[in-house]
Amino acid sequence: GENVEQHPSTLSVQEGDSAVIKCTYSDSASNYFPWYKQELGKRPQLIIDIRSNVGEKKDQRIAVTLNKTAKHFSLHITETQPEDSAVYFCAASMGYQKVTFGTGTKLQVIP
Amino acid sequence: DGGITQSPKYLFRKEGQNVTLSCEQNLNHDAMYWYRQDPGQGLRLIYYSQIVNDFQKGDIAEGYSVSREKKESFPLTVTSAQKNPTAFYLCASNQGSTYEQYFGPGTRLTVT
Numbered sequence: 118g119e120n121v122e123q124h125p126s127t128l129s130v131q132e133g134d135s136a137v138i139k140c141t142y143s144d145s146a147s148n149y150f151p152w153y154k155q156e157l158g159k160r161p162q163l164i165i166d167i168r169s170n171v172g173e174k175k176d177q178r179i180a181v182t183l184n185k186t187a188k189h190f191s192l193h194i195t196e197t198q199p200e201d202s203a204v205y206f207c208a209a210s211m212g213y214q215k216v217t218f219g220t221g222t223k224l225q226v227i228p
Numbered sequence: 229d230g231g232i233t234q235s236p237k238y239l240f241r242k243e244g245q246n247v248t249l250s251c252e253q254n255l256n257h258d259a260m261y262w263y264r265q266d267p268g269q270g271l272r273l274i275y276y277s278q279i280v281n282d283f284q285k286g287d288i289a290e291g292y293s294v295s296r297e298k299k300e301s302f303p304l305t306v307t308s309a310q311k312n313p314t315a316f317y318l319c320a321s322n323q324g325s326t327y328e329q330y331f332g333p334g335t336r337l338t339v340t
Contacts (some may be wrong), residue, residue, distance in 0.1 A: 123270075125262055126268070149330075150329070151328065153329075159333075160318065160331040160332060160333050161271070161318070161329075161331050162331070163328045163329070165330070166327065197292070206270060206271065212324070212327075212328075213259065213322055213323070213324050213326075213327040214259060214276065214278060215273065215274070215276060215284075215286070216261075216273070216329065217287075218263075218271040218272075219269040219270055219271055220268060220270040221268070221270050223299060
């Protein structure tokens, strides 16, 4: 089955700096790569996703890149703010079913 | 919070007892999922269901059981066979056209 590895497990950045979280996946058949943000005590929520037919997607301060050949994808957050502090999960799936999640990255933005 | 609900928020049980966690959605989604969340281990899939009266095992199904008698409901039973049941349990649902999974608020189960 699919295996998703996520790094780093913790990340501290100064407010205004950029943050990058990287994930690799094992199943070349995976074609959907979402990123979820989970604030403390709350449910995970989708922040951005990418499908395998595109290499990059942006939404304001966040962007995701995908390298299908290398089987890795990354989340980029620019101009970080304290409210960006949360746990971020990457995931991979073939279609909309049986999503495999990474182990999470705890991001701390220091004011 | 509408959409997908889980109850109760906190649940305490004695070892050896079965316990059922509730998950209900009013999003008209076909697919529903149960995940277990432990510190440092992300979200691990327990069971999922694509349609009523059908479900498949996920990566860590041992010691758990589910049913899907109605489209809106996907209860999870944690049986006494689950060796380490204390965890945070999340239910989710989605539709094939949009892929995005919508999560419930979770149930924190503590077994002593």
